[in-house]
Amino acid sequence: MTNQKFELTIGWLYPTLMSTYGDRGNVIVIERRAQWRGYDVKVVPLDQNSTAEDIKSVDVIVGGGAQDRQQEIVMRDLQGKKADAMREKLDNGTPGVFTCGSPQLLGHYYEPGLGQRIEGLGILDLVSVHPGENTRRCIGNLVIEVTASKLAKDLREMLGGATPYLVGFENHGGRTKLGETEALGKVVYGLGNNGEDGTEGAFHQNAIATYSHGPLLPKNPVVADWLIQTALRNKYQEPVSLTPLDDTLAMQGREGMLKRLNVDIAKSEVAKV
Numbered sequence: 001m002t003n004q005k006f007e008l009t010i011g012w013l014y015p016t017l018m019s020t021y022g023d024r025g026n027v028i029v030i031e032r033r034a035q036w037r038g039y040d041v042k043v044v045p046l047d048q049n050s051t052a053e054d055i056k057s058v059d060v061i062v063g064g065g066a067q068d069r070q071q072e073i074v075m076r077d078l079q080g081k082k083a084d085a086m087r088e089k090l091d092n093g094t095p096g097v098f099t100c101g102s103p104q105l106l107g108h109y110y111e112p113g114l115g116q117r118i119e120g121l122g123i124l125d126l127v128s129v130h131p132g133e134n135t136r137r138c139i140g141n142l143v144i145e146v147t148a149s150k151l152a153k154d155l156r157e158m159l160g161g162a163t164p165y166l167v168g169f170e171n172h173g174g175r176t177k178l179g180e181t182e183a184l185g186k187v188v189y190g191l192g193n194n195g196e197d198g199t200e201g202a203f204h205q206n207a208i209a210t211y212s213h214g215p216l217l218p219k220n221p222v223v224a225d226w227l228i229q230t231a232l233r234n235k236y237q238e239p240v241s242l243t244p245l246d247d248t249l250a251m252q253g254r255e256g257m258l259k260r261l262n263v264d265i266a267k268s269e270v271a272k273v
């Protein structure tokens, strides 16, 4: 089979409500990296005008960060059949990347600094609470080592045996505590889920949840390729290997950031910020 046959549909959650923090970059990176390899790509907004069928039709899902007010509007819309469709997709291994406000909504609930608790979809076993408007926001560069076992193994393989580190930028008031859901990784620099237990993000089947904006994928193109590869394998039920792309600039950017943060990834110790 030639690459030309592959078609990839990206579902983008609430583009106008959940793009406050630049996570649109994740959609662009998946789209471009798939196009550069000759695949046909469609980007489908999954929002107030969409149905549960639209959610079911996509191969990979991207959800960005949002402010508390927008999260509430999204959760009111994402009910009933749409919620069921999201649950079914993620439980069955549709890959996705969900940043900050999105994972808060995929958990059991999010308690904003002001106002009522927002019930989540409960797909991820986690809860998020904003400790109040007068508390410090978690803002700054973030470096994590991916520890979620399946993802860590795949990324390590794709990186030729190197330890998978992700570089990003966090900006959140909410603190997340994980239940049974596996963490995405451990914090090497920054605060992560709550600034206390050293965990960052969550991983469920093939869904990546993270506090890392940046956006995440331009800074960590290997994750974009993992999402594309997983989506195509699921869809076509056959092994898919992606043509390598020249990521020299992204790699230089990562090196520069690690140097600036004084993170020695060889030691992988939790750095204090």
Ligand SMILES: NC(=O)CC[C@H](N)C(=O)O
Pocket: 021, 064, 065, 066, 067, 068, 071, 099, 100, 101, 102, 130, 171, 172, 173, 174, 175
């Ligand atoms: N960056 C975000 O998505 C912020 C999400 C959330 N409202 C918080 O401040 O925790």
